[in-house]
Amino acid sequence: MPRSSFSGALTGPQVDVVIDLGNPLLNHTVDGFLKIGTVAATRAVAEDAFSAAKKGAISTKDFEHTLKKMCKEGAYWGTVAGVYVGAEYGIERVRGRRDWKNAMLGGALTGALVSAASKGNKDKVLVDAITGGAIATAAEFINYLT
CATH class of the missing domain: 1.20.5 (Single alpha-helices involved in coiled-coils or other helix-helix interfaces)
Structure with a gap:
């Protein structure tokens, strides 16, 4: 019996924003902050969009709540990621090993x-x-x- 198969990989788009602050440690830290902060803000929007779709309507108050939640979540998780990425990079530079x-x-x-x-x-x-x-x-x- 003939068989067929499909082989491939699914990848998403890759977006890189390069900000040069003149210091590799700061560059890595800000990069981690921006990437993970954006993911956290997007998650907050998706969560609230789902709630609004389930409810069937969105008000100005809901929109303001979502905006505040985006900023809070983005800043919190971005800061945690920035600290982690900066710490890991700094430790790598001090130890001289990856x-x-x-x-x-x-x-x-x-x-x-x-x-x-x-x-x-x-x-x-x-x-x-x-x-x-x-x-x-x-x-x-x-x-x-x-």
Whole structure:
């Protein structure tokens, strides 16, 4: 019996915005902020658009709420991503190596900083540092697999 198959890959568009601040650390940090901040803002819009479609209408108040949510989510997640990307890049430059340990240390530092800025509890800071390091390390290992 004849068989046929399809082989291919699905990729999305890639958009790169280059902002040169004259310092590679700042360039990486701002790049991470912009990319992840944009994703977070887009997620907020999609979530509220779904709610509006489900409700069947949108008001000026809903629109203002969505705009504020976009800015808040974009700024928060963009800042976290900027800190992580900057920390990982800085650690890579100091160590002189590009490996999974940079991701682990960058994730731990980011988790600790975000936790300390928002909560201040020493035990929570330590748990968030371990969590950040574990997530960043796992993401790095997954990147190696693909």
